[in-house]
Amino acid sequence: MPTGKLHLVPLGGLGEFGMNCMAVRWGDDIIVIDAGLMFPESELLGVDIVVPDISYLTENRNKVRAILLTHGHEDHIGGLPWILSELNVPVFGTEFTLAYVEDKLEEHGLLEDAELNELTPGESVKIGPFTITPIRVTHSLVDCVAFAIHTPLGVIIHTGDFKVDATPTDNKLFDLHAFAEYGKAGVLALLQDSTNVERKGYTPSERSVRRKLDEVFARTEQRLFISCFSSSIHRIKLAVDLAWEHGRKIAFVGRSMNNSAEIAEDLGYIDIPEGLLIHPGEMKNFAPNKVCVLISGTQGEPMSALSRAAVDNHKHAKIEKGDTVVLSSRIIPGNEKPIYRVIDHLFRREAHVIYDDGSYPPVHVSGHASQEELRLIINLVKPQYFIPVHGEYRQLKLHAELAATMHGAVGNIILIESGDVLEFDELGARKVGKVTVGRVCIDSGSRTDVVEDLIIKDRRHLSADGIVLPIIAINKLSGRVEISPEIVTRGFNAGDDGLMEGARQVVVQTLEHSNEEEKADYGVIKEKIRADLKRYISKETQKRPLIMPVILEI
């Protein structure tokens, strides 16, 4: 047994939802598993995304060898631009994951300087003292892997996000054999996805959604809109296949949906027959029963295509009486109100709305393993140490309790949270301290110039660009702005009075160009005001104050 210390240091995602990131260290070598973001809570007005504090990595910047990505979801790769702009190290991921990463880095002007290395499931890479073997797993996204990390003290398996889908739509199977072989040979530690530990039984296969969608296609007499997460490649593939079978053209609406479909088609995950795809602008040339629209915006995001279509404010996607709208997605906790608001708008337009109501066959299935799948993997791997990852505190705790009942399969169970340092040596494992972790809020600003914007440390003192609070009093009934908008600033040098008067005019115009339903939906109207005002202030002053609209309903 070599003498030395192995450290596992979660920098995000353990004890909180999102921004998964974990450092693995042996002596002077650190590798990082995943680099995710978190979407901010509504209390954090004026913030677009949240990424982990990576002080631990920057303080050890000459030791960090690589970032390895399990899959392409935002809570696993969304923090990459921020991290790479601080610390440009090689990135490893599967083909599909890297395609998402490229897209993202390009957008932030970071692609040229990035070193991206493709991983193939089953093919090991050696990085410093570590040998890492990607193992294919199934999930709601495609081309996802777990990692077997060979360290001087033994093998650590990090599952990434997974479910055990026996019939994935791409027929690329979960590599149960690899888990079995590692288990037989002996595994030091298993780090397992805790997301669905509260669910009994088995998560249904992605393919089980096909039956429901097929029914919907068969019954729909007018336009069919299907909304899903843009990364739900399995779902997009199902919709495309069914559209072909049922003789409908496909239009993709929404930037993220378009991007994602393009990447999936390029890499062969989706096969779109010649002539099936039409531009959204062409929809009007086809009979309603010949069109299927894949549209982004399942979470009621104020500026998404579906939210805009639901209030008659999308150029191409018009919802007519008798159209059908399918929400093939889950409600992320916290988004209930905006989602039901969108559904209500759709009902008012007399659309048929199909959403997850618990009925069978399901219109959505989860991408994460339920209890029986978690137990199966634990039984296969039989780790000396079991460490729940990827979950809020209660989920980690329940996951630890689940593992604690599996005496023959698990040696020890250790519950750690973001910031804890878990040390392994030849004598065993223990928590040995804490490192700096936390949330860094990013107001992403204009998309064309985000690198600069990512340097948000100045934001740590309000004095940098300051804060601008437009205060708008809206009469709920009439939708009218009752008094001229007020603009309050702090730490923001407005220069002359003309600027603030101009800003007031911007707000007035934004309100004038919004319809009644938008004005009644504060999420939407705040976001519109924020975007317009940001553009105006940035153009006039080259400054980027935090802009936080305050609505008073009167």
Add this chain to the structure above:
Amino acid sequence: MPTGKLHLVPLGGLGEFGMNCMAVRWGDDIIVIDAGLMFPESELLGVDIVVPDISYLTENRNKVRAILLTHGHEDHIGGLPWILSELNVPVFGTEFTLAYVEDKLEEHGLLEDAELNELTPGESVKIGPFTITPIRVTHSLVDCVAFAIHTPLGVIIHTGDFKVDATPTDNKLFDLHAFAEYGKAGVLALLQDSTNVERKGYTPSERSVRRKLDEVFARTEQRLFISCFSSSIHRIKLAVDLAWEHGRKIAFVGRSMNNSAEIAEDLGYIDIPEGLLIHPGEMKNFAPNKVCVLISGTQGEPMSALSRAAVDNHKHAKIEKGDTVVLSSRIIPGNEKPIYRVIDHLFRREAHVIYDDGSYPPVHVSGHASQEELRLIINLVKPQYFIPVHGEYRQLKLHAELAATMHGAVGNIILIESGDVLEFDELGARKVGKVTVGRVCIDSGSRTDVVEDLIIKDRRHLSADGIVLPIIAINKLSGRVEISPEIVTRGFNAGDDGLMEGARQVVVQTLEHSNEEEKADYGVIKEKIRADLKRYISKETQKRPLIMPVILEI
């Protein structure tokens, strides 16, 4: 058939969640069914409650004869203080409902001038041209009624909130016979609760929760905390009965829980044996396995007893390792994040937390009728006109669709929303126009002097008392306030600089007296700052500006 027009005018609750209120008019006589409030959306910072705009009633103030209440939930009675302070008319309700109303009116200093009339199920009252017969129904609260409103054109039945509970804990049965008799004699219109129209089958009885709670009592070895809505009298009764059987003392913690239990005991709904009840301060004198605490705060409300106990900040309710906490309630959409935050805090204290995870037997059941119950009542009543009430737009729509499939039982179906005027005459029924409706936001201020505060019209112009925005920059990691709090005001005459400096000190102190977990929970910290600052400013200036804390996470 008499000639004349009958108008149904919903002023709230149709097409929105909460603030149920409906006017029924024949010529120069108006009666009002229910007077509810709505809890504000998180976008409405600085607002405590929302009540319906009653312009239609105040414009016809000499025609309004009475307000009739179906039951005592806030979304049916919570707007009463505001409405009575504008329009003091007689109020009718059952004994238990009036007990809640008295409590509420007393708190607002309105009780002395109010005219409260007790209703008994089955005993009719005559008000102008209307004869109203209360019919006993079952619900999550006790002493709930539907109304049969005898009008010159026929009988209208308004169900209020209901489910058909065959085994209510108080053994007071749903009066199916009354519905059957009205149905046989002929009913002009049925107005039915739409809340659970999306649920198939039957809602389980309140009594089915007993099995789960009994199990929990049997297995719990330390302190047992049970949280439920304070108005869940059935649930409180179950807990009290089980505590007695299992040899535990009962302590009520939280103002609303105390009030509610006291009313229920006074009126004989709960029977608390001599010596069972202890004061929260006495808990420490009993072994943990001899205590059961009924505690308010199921929705993660920042200042509730449970939220405070979860972060070790409640004087009496201390959560220790191994204690059990039961959340016997549903998650109201929009409250997921604060609720799971409380659950996480409880897990960190190593409490066993039992919440509704869909398992059987249930730890909570709904108070509203599912599809089969809705169909049953429609079949019994066989109305000429069916009108869904009490629901968001999609629920009203789905309810209309459900009724539309019942050809033998329903004549016509009419979908109306708040503000619509539905007219009946000898020829039939139709929408004939709109009246002013909307939401009135109330910042309830100090509890001792609310009547004055209810006159919030001045608030319609910010210029009245203005707005105060304390801006606090919190370091997420350290919980430290990074820079001195800023206080921004508009339309608020701060007088001298000393006041603002004092306000800054108040904020600093509030932060100092809050623990790490509270500071990490923005809902809590904002509410604390708001309450403390309001007290300070009100004391120093006798003014009540809107106070809206803004937290910047850095």
